[in-house]
């Protein structure tokens with residue numbers, strides 16, 4: 624086209640292209656654009672000044688082109704300015720007060736019963752004990768009869784039972800010795816298991832007793848298992864759990880399913896045996912019941928008592944946890960009070 628021969632046309636067209644392509648994404652570029660394109664000494668002004676040079680026949684077209692360039696430049700400028708302002712004000716609104724305290728992220732904590740149970744399991748698993756499990760709803764055989772509690776024997780009164788049926792055959796297990804029976808019925812010696820689990824007793828709830836709590840029972844049956852093995856195993860456990868200077872003592876006791884039976888005391892790990900509130904000034908704290916598995920119990924479970932002997936022990940997890948953490952009231956374990964539970968965060 625003839626009129627397009629004047630170089631100002633090409634310059635105006637180039638400016639229009641630049642306007643379309645340029646990115647005005649910060650305040651500095653926007654201001655530079657305003658000065659360079661729209662300013663009083665800017666490119667547009669300059670092009671308008673050249674209108675005189677254009678041959679009259681082409682002037683109208685050139686003027687139209689310049690008007691388009693100007694409109695586009697202004698549009699570009701206004702749009703970019705609005706975008707930048709919107710971004711600035713929205714980011715200003717959302718800048719938080721960095722000195723404000725954050726929302727705490729609560730982390731859960733293991734229950735102290737879980738912590739102590741895990742410690743006990745770990746200690747025994749290091750010497751070859753494996754885990755065994757059994758149901759909480761039991762029959763008379765597994766909770767009593769197989770364990771040498773004859774019907775109407777006063778020993779049944781040692782454990783106030785929640786019966787689930789009129790004939791008293793179904794009940795909530797009162798101890799985890801039930802699992803001892805189940806394991807012996809189903810496995811051949813050598814047997815070396817520990818059985819953690821929840822047990823139930825129909826007792827008046829107080830600071831010292833609850834109607835449900837947790838036990839860990841241990842059982843070892845093999846040829847030539849002796850009372851010395853029991854004593855050494857318990858010494859090992861006591862030192863691992865309560866500290867390497869712990870001493871133990873066994874006092875004669877009675878359980879229908881062990882003969883002889885004993886209670887295990889450990890030297891008080893708070894005062895070292897000097898006497899304090901935890902050991903009630905005796906220097907010793909009782910932690911579990913134990914004994915040699917009564918041969919009749921082995922026979923009840925299908926194990927030849929002429930060939931095999933065994934020992935068993937059982938402890939209350941809450942009792943151990945109360946000693947370890949000096950907790951005075953067993954009810955707190957089942958209160959679900961977050962202030963209590965939180966104190967065990969990180970203790971796993």
Ligand code: PHE
Nearest residue numbers: 798800912913914935936937
């Ligand atoms: N089952 C007994 C109780 O609940 C504890 C125990 C287990 C005692 C194993 C001796 C051997 O009191």
